[in-house]
Amino acid sequence: MQETIGQGTTAEIYRGNWRGLDVAVKWINPQYFEPNEGGEAWFAQELETLSRQRHPFVLRFLGACLLPPENAWVVTELLSGQTLGEWLHGCKKRRKESLKPLPCLKERIEKGVEIAQAMQYLHEQKPRVIHRDLKPSNILLDESMHVRVADFGHARFLIEGQKALTGRMGTYVYMAPEVIRSEPYTEKCDVYSFGIILNELITGERPYIEATLKPIEIAAGVEQGKLRPRLTENEELDTTELTELINCMWDGDATARPSFRTITCNLRKIQDKFSGSI
Secondary structure, eight states: OOOEEEEOSSEEEEEEEETTEEEEEEEEOHHHHTTOTTHHHHHHHHHHHHHTOOOTTBOOEEEEEEETTTEEEEEEEOOOSOBHHHHHHSSSSOOSSOSSOOOOHHHHHHHHHHHHHHHHHHHTSSSEEEOSOOOGGGEEEOTTSOEEEOOOTTOEEEOTTOOOBOSOOSOGGGOOHHHHTTOOBOTHHHHHHHHHHHHHHHHOSOTTTTSOOOHHHHHHHHHTTOOOOOOOOOSSSOOHHHHHHHHHHTOSSGGGSOOHHHHHHHHHHHHHHHHTTO
16 A cells, blocks of 8 residues: 545545555545445445456456455556546636646547447446446546546446336436436436536536536536537537537437447547548
8 A cells, every 4th residue: 555646535545556566446434334324235336346347448446355344445457547537627626717738639539439438338238337427537547548437336237127227326517317307217327428528528628617507506407408518619620420429418318319339339430530630
């Protein structure tokens, strides 16, 4: 165990060395388990989800300690420590203007393709894996700047024949309207979240940054179908296909949203279109 490299409300992440490998060690705060009757089940769920995944764009699980609450550890591959949000915006604070130059559009689309591939893999598992908290801070980058979808603390399996899940999970800004309404939902809630992320990649703007609204007010607008992030206004490039795809992904009707297989296919075509011009 070495220095702390990350911290959240329920966990701390340390740099470590395990069997000669540099690793990230996630330590779950014991206080999380005391008032939370489902805490141990949540921890076991994250481990089960992580241990089954083998994909180049999904965070690689290496091991764990299963003795909560005093000893609850998850060991994963160690990445650069930079999140997608930090790569895009340059800082953690919510500002209208980024403190760093925006990465080129080609690179931003590449990140979108990689995330879509990871999510296609998760959704095509048997049973399907629904992330339920997909957002830039849960997408990490490695030294080669490839993505890793991470943080499966809210993930759940959707078995064949099971129509939907219930329960409000995620972050309001990236949360699908059916989840906000506490209605039954399927893996299409992840598609909605990715639509918000993809638009953030294309515009370079944090969602709703132009609006002076509190998260709960944003949630109300999304729930009612009256609010979505501002789309790109790039006059130099034809981004019509991108904006049409994004509009489909954040459609208020979950059944109208495309699968990640379709999204990946379309994004690759768009990527090929832009590769020679940017």
